[in-house]
Amino acid sequence: MTKLPRFVLVAVAISLLQIAFIGWMVAGRAALLRDGTDVTLAVEPIDPRDLLRGDYVVLSYPISQLRGDLAPRGASGGDTIYVRVGPGENGTFQPVAARLGSPPEAALGDGEIDIRGTVRRSEFGSVHSNFGIERFYVPEGAGRGIEEDMRQDRFEVVLAVGKDGSAQIRSLLHEGRPVYSDPIF
Amino acid sequence: MLLRQRVVQREIDHWQDNGLIDRSTADRLRSDLEGRGGNVRVVETLVVMSAMLFAAAILIFVAANWEAIPRLARCAMLAIVILAANIGGASQMVRGNRHVAEGLWIVGAAGFGASIALVGQMYHLSGDAAGAFLIWYVATAASALAFSSRALSAVCVGLAVSWLAAEASQTFSIFSTYAKANHLYPLLLVGAYLVSFRTGSVLARHAALVALVFYFIWLFDDWGVLFAVGLLIVSIGLFVVAIRMPDPLDRIVRLNGGLPVHLLLYAILAAAMLHSEWYEGVELAALAAVLLALLVGVLLVGGRESRAVRGLVYTAFAAELSFVYVKMVGSMLSTAGFLLVAALAFAAFAFVVSRFERRFAVEAAT
Numbered sequence: 001m002t003k004l005p006r007f008v009l010v011a012v013a014i015s016l017l018q019i020a021f022i023g024w025m026v027a028g029r030a031a032l033l034r035d036g037t038d039v040t041l042a043v044e045p046i047d048p049r050d051l052l053r054g055d056y057v058v059l060s061y062p063i064s065q066l067r068g069d070l071a072p073r074g075a076s077g078g079d080t081i082y083v084r085v086g087p088g089e090n091g092t093f094q095p096v097a098a099r100l101g102s103p104p105e106a107a108l109g110d111g112e113i114d115i116r117g118t119v120r121r122s123e124f125g126s127v128h129s130n131f132g133i134e135r136f137y138v139p140e141g142a143g144r145g146i147e148e149d150m151r152q153d154r155f156e157v158v159l160a161v162g163k164d165g166s167a168q169i170r171s172l173l174h175e176g177r178p179v180y181s182d183p184i185f
Numbered sequence: 186m187l188l189r190q191r192v193v194q195r196e197i198d199h200w201q202d203n204g205l206i207d208r209s210t211a212d213r214l215r216s217d218l219e220g221r222g223g224n225v226r227v228v229e230t231l232v233v234m235s236a237m238l239f240a241a242a243i244l245i246f247v248a249a250n251w252e253a254i255p256r257l258a259r260c261a262m263l264a265i266v267i268l269a270a271n272i273g274g275a276s277q278m279v280r281g282n283r284h285v286a287e288g289l290w291i292v293g294a295a296g297f298g299a300s301i302a303l304v305g306q307m308y309h310l311s312g313d314a315a316g317a318f319l320i321w322y323v324a325t326a327a328s329a330l331a332f333s334s335r336a337l338s339a340v341c342v343g344l345a346v347s348w349l350a351a352e353a354s355q356t357f358s359i360f361s362t363y364a365k366a367n368h369l370y371p372l373l374l375v376g377a378y379l380v381s382f383r384t385g386s387v388l389a390r391h392a393a394l395v396a397l398v399f400y401f402i403w404l405f406d407d408w409g410v411l412f413a414v415g416l417l418i419v420s421i422g423l424f425v426v427a428i429r430m431p432d433p434l435d436r437i438v439r440l441n442g443g444l445p446v447h448l449l450l451y452a453i454l455a456a457a458m459l460h461s462e463w464y465e466g467v468e469l470a471a472l473a474a475v476l477l478a479l480l481v482g483v484l485l486v487g488g489r490e491s492r493a494v495r496g497l498v499y500t501a502f503a504a505e506l507s508f509v510y511v512k513m514v515g516s517m518l519s520t521a522g523f524l525l526v527a528a529l530a531f532a533a534f535a536f537v538v539s540r541f542e543r544r545f546a547v548e549a550a551t
Contacts, residue, residue, distance in 0.1 A: 007275045007276075007279050010332070011274065012268070014271055014327065015271040017327075019264045019268070021324070022297075022300040025301070029308040138250065139250045140248075
């Protein structure tokens with residue numbers, strides 16, 4: 001009988017470690033939502049499905065593709081990129097500067113903030129990057145409807161951005177109202 | 186097991202008919218054979234299959250993102266699944282129900298993977314499906330070690346392959362944009378192989394060796410013909426060693442003598458790679474001649490010991506001949522090339538047949 005408790009204790013320990021890890025992931029994201037600065041970006045759509053996480057809407061932002069003077073030179077896939085955004089017309093933020101490896105040198109202007117991402121590819125002077133905020137997961141079947149609405153209506157995403165530049169989707173806004181919101185801490 | 190039992194049954198009949206053993210011995214052997222039972226295996230497989238279905242149900246449930254249950258409640262449900270499955274598995278194991286325990290641990294591992302997916306979904310994390318598989322792999326390997334779980338060590342191999350697939354799909358395609366081979370993959374397979382030493386899962390070891398094929402394909406894409414030539418030479422060389430010294434090698438790799446078949450598969454893969462580069466003219470003829478000669482050599486070295494090796498050699502031989510034939514007809518090459526290769530192939534085949542006949546004759550005489 002002495003063997004039973006020990007083996008079961010191992011099982012408890014393994015399970016708690018796994019659950020603690022999940023908890024740590026949740027806590028990190030929740031902290032970002034709680035403490036992060038809100039940034040609103042305009043979005044453009046599509047609608048595929050992920051095997052484990054289910055249906056989602058693909059989101060693309062003004063910062064996803066930087067052109068002309070904004071695009072940092074010499075970018076290649078895998079580089080870290082910081083894009084500085086500031087409040088623009090009709091309440092959404094617009095990119096104002098970008099730099100590879102570290103945030104732009106100039107001091108942050110009023111309401112400006114840096115978002116950190118990874119360069120996906122760079123071609124013909126435009127730089128395509130990911131910021132970990134390109135997907136919005138929705139209940140099964142709901143994606144198609146949102147995608148259709150996106151063609152005609154105004155959609156925006158509210159982000160929570162941390163001091164280190166990591167970004168987290170807070171909500172997806174359809175004509176200013178949140179789509180499918182369910183408070184998570 | 187049932188197939189092996191039938192083979193042994195036939196041998197017993199044969200010995201009894203020839204008077205090598207008497208009736209009572211034969212009956213005792215038969216009853217011993219039946220006593221081993223073949224049904225337990227079927228039950229075990231069914232339990233594990235049911236666990237896999239349950240695991241898939243958990244994963245797809247999370248993917249469905251059903252609004253009726255709040256996300257936090259789903260999170261809590263998964264935590265309960267992890268705890269209950271792992272603890273339940275441990276207590277079943279202590280009671281001696283190994284297959285039930287294995288099934289429950291599979292469900293526990295799925296619960297962890299589903300939790301990672303759920304967190305990604307809750308916070309709309311777009312990146313890194315590959316990273317999720319990596320974490321899942323590490324957690325599952327830890328569970329496999331802690332529980333000495335055979336099933337989980339095999340699941341680790343599956344997760345390594347999933348990681349590779351996710352990594353490749355993130356970077357478009359293995360074969361085009363992302364040509365640089367990722368060396369983490371073989372490390373994951375080696376890790377699963379080492380874990381299987383503790384868990385005692387031969388299946389996991391075989392699976393890991395088969396899964397290594399994807400890495401070879403990647404390396405070939407990266408390094409080209411040089412890699413294929415190297416793979417061919419190394420795997421044939423190791424094949425000869427594995428056939429000549431089965432015992433010391435098998436004590437290291439612990440494959441129940443299955444190593445030569447894997448090495449031969451790698452060699453055949455290398456041959457296919459070479460043919461993807463050299464598929465016409467003199468190159469094709471020369472390569473086909475070398476490969477056919479190699480097949481004959483393999484048959485002479487290892488064909489007698491292993492039925493699987495013989496089967497593979499015949500299949501590869503037929504494939505090689507068909508490839509050459511189709512290529513020759515399709516590209517309307519000069520008849521001379523075709524005749525040369527065909528002549529070489531037939532000569533090689535005749536050589537094999539005569540060697541075997543001589544060997545059989547010698548054996549029959551002694």
